[in-house]
Amino acid sequence: MIEPIYAPDAGRYSNGMLYRRCGNSGVLLPAISLGFWHNFGDVDTFSTAKSIAHYAFDHGITHFDLANNYGPSYGSAEETLGLLMRKSFAPYRDELFISTKAGHDMWPGPYGNWGSRKHLFASIDQSLKRMSLDYVDVFYSHRYDPETPLEETLQALVDIVRSGKALYVGLSKYPKEQAEKAYRYLEKRDVPCLAYQGRYNLFAREPEQQGILEQAKANGVGFVAFSPLAQGLLTDRYLNGIPEDSRMARGAFLKKEALTEEVLSRIMALNNIAGQRGQTLAEMALAWLLKDDMVTSVIVGASSVKQLESNLKALDNISFSYDELEFINSIE
Numbered sequence: 001m002i003e004p005i006y007a008p009d010a011g012r013y014s015n016g017m018l019y020r021r022c023g024n025s026g027v028l029l030p031a032i033s034l035g036f037w038h039n040f041g042d043v044d045t046f047s048t049a050k051s052i053a054h055y056a057f058d059h060g061i062t063h064f065d066l067a068n069n070y071g072p073s074y075g076s077a078e079e080t081l082g083l084l085m086r087k088s089f090a091p092y093r094d095e096l097f098i099s100t101k102a103g104h105d106m107w108p109g110p111y112g113n114w115g116s117r118k119h120l121f122a123s124i125d126q127s128l129k130r131m132s133l134d135y136v137d138v139f140y141s142h143r144y145d146p147e148t149p150l151e152e153t154l155q156a157l158v159d160i161v162r163s164g165k166a167l168y169v170g171l172s173k174y175p176k177e178q179a180e181k182a183y184r185y186l187e188k189r190d191v192p193c194l195a196y197q198g199r200y201n202l203f204a205r206e207p208e209q210q211g212i213l214e215q216a217k218a219n220g221v222g223f224v225a226f227s228p229l230a231q232g233l234l235t236d237r238y239l240n241g242i243p244e245d246s247r248m249a250r251g252a253f254l255k256k257e258a259l260t261e262e263v264l265s266r267i268m269a270l271n272n273i274a275g276q277r278g279q280t281l282a283e284m285a286l287a288w289l290l291k292d293d294m295v296t297s298v299i300v301g302a303s304s305v306k307q308l309e310s311n312l313k314a315l316d317n318i319s320f321s322y323d324e325l326e327f328i329n330s331i332e
C-alpha cells in the first residue's frame, strides 16, 4: 500500500504544549523540544524516527535540534531530517524552528571541526543540503574554540545570518567568560545571541552553580537545556538493571560505569519523590527544569514514541512545593 501523505493533527497547538519566549527575542519555543543526537542516524530505523518526529509535531513540538555530526554516521541525522522535510514537513516549514551546530569533529583534516570561519561556512552549507533547507532558524557554535580568536568565530556567525543561511545564532557549552564577551560582540553587530545551550539536569547543575543561567537571563538570551534526563539515568530505564536496547547498553556516550551504587540510590530516592507527586521520574526531572522561567526549553531525546508521549506529561505539573525542592536538593 502506498504510504498516505502526512497530515498533522489539527489540534497540535491546543493540546497542552507551553511556549516560552526565548530571551528578549520575538521567538517562542516549545517548553519541550526534540533532539536528533541519537535515534535519527542511518543506523536507526527510519520508520521509528519518522513516528517520533510526527508525534512531536502533532503535539506542539515545533523545535527540532540537530548538529552537523549527529548520527551515527556523521551527517546522517541531518539527512534523516531532510527526508522528513521532503516526505512530511515541507508544507509546514514555517511552523518549524530548526537548529543545527558546527564545532565538534565532523570531517577529516584541519577544517573539519572547531571554530574557524572556514569550518563554520563549509559546515552550514553542508547541513543545509543534507536537511533540504534553504536556511536554519538557529545556527550554534557547538563549543568554544580556545585556539581560534573568539572574534573570528563570532563574525562568521554574524555573516552567516547576514547571508540568509540562518535567522539567529546561538552558543553551546561556552565558558561563562567567553559567553559574556560573545553576547557583547553579537549585540553590537545587531545579531544578538538567541540562546545558550547547556547540559542541565538534576545530576548536572553547573548552569545554576556557575551563574550561566543568570548570565543568559541578564543578557536577554534564552537558555536551552540539553540531556535533561541525563541521557536516560533520570528515568525508570535503569532501576532494574541495564536493558539491552538502552543507550547504556550501547555504551558509546553513556557508560556502564556511570551507574554506580551511589547514583542508583539517588535515582531511587528521586523516583520515590516523583511517585509521591504522581509523576514518573522522567516527568519530574523535566518538570523540575521547567519550574520557573530560567529555562526556555528542554531538548529531550527519545528512542520511541512511548517515551516522548510520557515525557510530554511533565507539563501537567511543573510546580514544586518548598519541601519537595529542599528534599530534591538534599539528594543532589
Ligand SMILES: NC(=O)c1ccc[n+]([C@@H]2O[C@H](COP(=O)([O-])OP(=O)(O)OC[C@H]3O[C@@H](n4cnc5c(N)ncnc54)[C@H](OP(=O)(O)O)[C@@H]3O)[C@@H](O)[C@H]2O)c1
Binding pocket: 034, 035, 036, 037, 038, 039, 065, 066, 142, 172, 173, 197, 198, 225, 226, 227, 228, 229, 230, 231, 232, 233, 235, 236, 237, 245, 246, 247, 248, 282, 299, 300, 301, 302, 303, 304, 306, 307, 308, 310, 311
Ligand atoms: N549542545 C550540545 O553539545 C549537546 C550535547 C548533547 C545533546 N544535545 C541535544 O540535546 C538532545 C537531548 O540529549 P539526550 O538525548 O542526551 O537527552 P535525554 O532526554 O537526557 O536522554 C534521552 C534518552 O533517555 C531515554 N529516555 C527518554 N525518555 C525516556 C522515558 N520516558 N523513559 C525511559 N527512558 C527515556 C532514551 O534512551 P534509550 O535509548 O536508552 O531509550 C533517550 O534516548 C540531543 O538530541 C541534542 O539535540 C546537545
